[in-house]
Amino acid sequence: MAVTEQTSESFLDELRSWLEENWDPDLTLAEWWERLGLSGWCSPTLPTNAYGKGMSRSDANRVGRTIAEFGAVGAPGGLGLLLAAPTIATHGTQEQIDLYVREIVTGQKAWCQLFSEPGAGSDLAGLTTKAELDGEEWIVNGQKVWTSLGQTADMGMLIARTNPDAPKHQGITWMSCDMHQDGVELRPLIEMTGHAMFNEVFLTDARVPDSAVIGGVNNGWAATNTTLANERAGLGAGGGSGGSGLTPGTIGDMLDKRAGDWAPDPAKAKTGGQGPRQRAGSSMMEDLARSMGKNTDPTIRQDLVRLHIMNRLGQMNGERVKAAKLSGKDIPGMANISKLAMSDLVRLNRDLGLRIVGAAGTLHGYTAEQTAALNEATGNPMLAFVTGGALYAQAPPIYGGTDQIQKNIIGERVLGLPKEPGDFKTTPFSELPKNA
Numbered sequence: 001m002a003v004t005e006q007t008s009e010s011f012l013d014e015l016r017s018w019l020e021e022n023w024d025p026d027l028t029l030a031e032w033w034e035r036l037g038l039s040g041w042c043s044p045t046l047p048t049n050a051y052g053k054g055m056s057r058s059d060a061n062r063v064g065r066t067i068a069e070f071g072a073v074g075a076p077g078g079l080g081l082l083l084a085a086p087t088i089a090t091h092g093t094q095e096q097i098d099l100y101v102r103e104i105v106t107g108q109k110a111w112c113q114l115f116s117e118p119g120a121g122s123d124l125a126g127l128t129t130k131a132e133l134d135g136e137e138w139i140v141n142g143q144k145v146w147t148s149l150g151q152t153a154d155m156g157m158l159i160a161r162t163n164p165d166a167p168k169h170q171g172i173t174w175m176s177c178d179m180h181q182d183g184v185e186l187r188p189l190i191e192m193t194g195h196a197m198f199n200e201v202f203l204t205d206a207r208v209p210d211s212a213v214i215g216g217v218n219n220g221w222a223a224t225n226t227t228l229a230n231e232r233a234g235l236g237a238g239g240g241s242g243g244s245g246l247t248p249g250t251i252g253d254m255l256d257k258r259a260g261d262w263a264p265d266p267a268k269a270k271t272g273g274q275g276p277r278q279r280a281g282s283s284m285m286e287d288l289a290r291s292m293g294k295n296t297d298p299t300i301r302q303d304l305v306r307l308h309i310m311n312r313l314g315q316m317n318g319e320r321v322k323a324a325k326l327s328g329k330d331i332p333g334m335a336n337i338s339k340l341a342m343s344d345l346v347r348l349n350r351d352l353g354l355r356i357v358g359a360a361g362t363l364h365g366y367t368a369e370q371t372a373a374l375n376e377a378t379g380n381p382m383l384a385f386v387t388g389g390a391l392y393a394q395a396p397p398i399y400g401g402t403d404q405i406q407k408n409i410i411g412e413r414v415l416g417l418p419k420e421p422g423d424f425k426t427t428p429f430s431e432l433p434k435n436a
């Protein structure tokens, strides 16, 4: 443990010296992200041949926090860093890494995840979007759904069926799909939060060069599992990356902005070593209870303590994973457990927040004007934080694999319980019964 701490301090010192030399608020975001991305500090969990430093996730979180505490803009936001970069770093060739991962860590391109379909969510390997080779290009036809951040994506992590005669997990290919083409049409879906974070995506004779296949034709299930594992681990409790949250890519309209105008306030970033999710989860809820005089209610106090304990468990699990990795081991199922813990955390946040604000929690401002009017009427400037969080709380238990699916995985792959019956492992996909 002591050795880990010493190593940790030395890499943070190295980072601070690098920031002293390189952070310049007058750079554009594109220029700053180019420096940060090529230095390896943007996404330190990536391997060294993929613009990273091969660090553990919890050390990488400390890197993110240190950048914020220094007052510099952190890594680009979005799904490129979280999902596409680690997948391509694991399954791509060096040439593909130098093309796609470089564009991601330097913020040049934003990505979305073209996985789910109307008939394939939990049963992702049941997807029917097909890709057929035509010379040097794949022609793609089908529909994707729930595509988060598709509006600002330059590239898509596309999985498509390339061999319908193989068993369903064996005929899938993972491809990097250019979203700027006529064959890709997006239709936004408005959620109950009032935002349209995700979209339907229609692929009609969309084209993907054969050179954009990651991990081999018909071998996409392995790459898909890497994407999903990173999604679970990255989104699980304690997984706050400390990135900037700013939109990268050519559509986001951020690249030519002055970096200093988007830099975090170092004082606010110093939060006693907790990531943004943890801050939102515990101390903000404590502040809310205190400001509304509810911190003397014993049942609310009890839930505040539960929230605090769940946050600490998330952090400690992160430390356990780090310690296991340092000794060359893994903790089976930890990514699934973390994601389940995050679902519990958002549900507790939702329920506790709504109990603290009381009847006002039935009101939500969908626009800045409505929010301002509600704040004035209720005298509670944190109402939108509570109601917005409550409306969004349904999402984390679903995305990245639902709670039930996480439990199935733990049951089958960790506890060794019997798998679901069926001959889908050997039957050609084309002969399997399909959803209507």
Ligand SMILES: Cc1cc2nc3c(=O)[nH]c(=O)nc-3n(C[C@H](O)[C@H](O)[C@H](O)COP(=O)(O)OP(=O)(O)OC[C@H]3O[C@@H](n4cnc5c(N)ncnc54)[C@H](O)[C@@H]3O)c2cc1C
Pocket (backbone or CB within 6 Å): 112, 113, 114, 115, 116, 117, 118, 120, 121, 122, 123, 145, 146, 147, 148, 149, 198, 394, 395, 396, 398, 399, 400, 401, 402, 403, 404, 405, 408
């Ligand atoms: C906010 C949000 C963002 C998302 N972003 C993206 C994105 O960017 N890209 C993308 O590709 N997808 C995205 N998704 C889709 C997400 O991955 C799917 O919604 C999820 O995998 C579930 O699939 P489904 O909606 O088709 O539900 P279904 O698979 O139809 O499941 C319906 C219900 O049945 C249960 N169920 C299904 N199968 C089993 C089983 N074998 N055992 C037990 N219970 C089962 C499920 O747990 C669920 O409760 C997003 C979803 C949300 C909510």
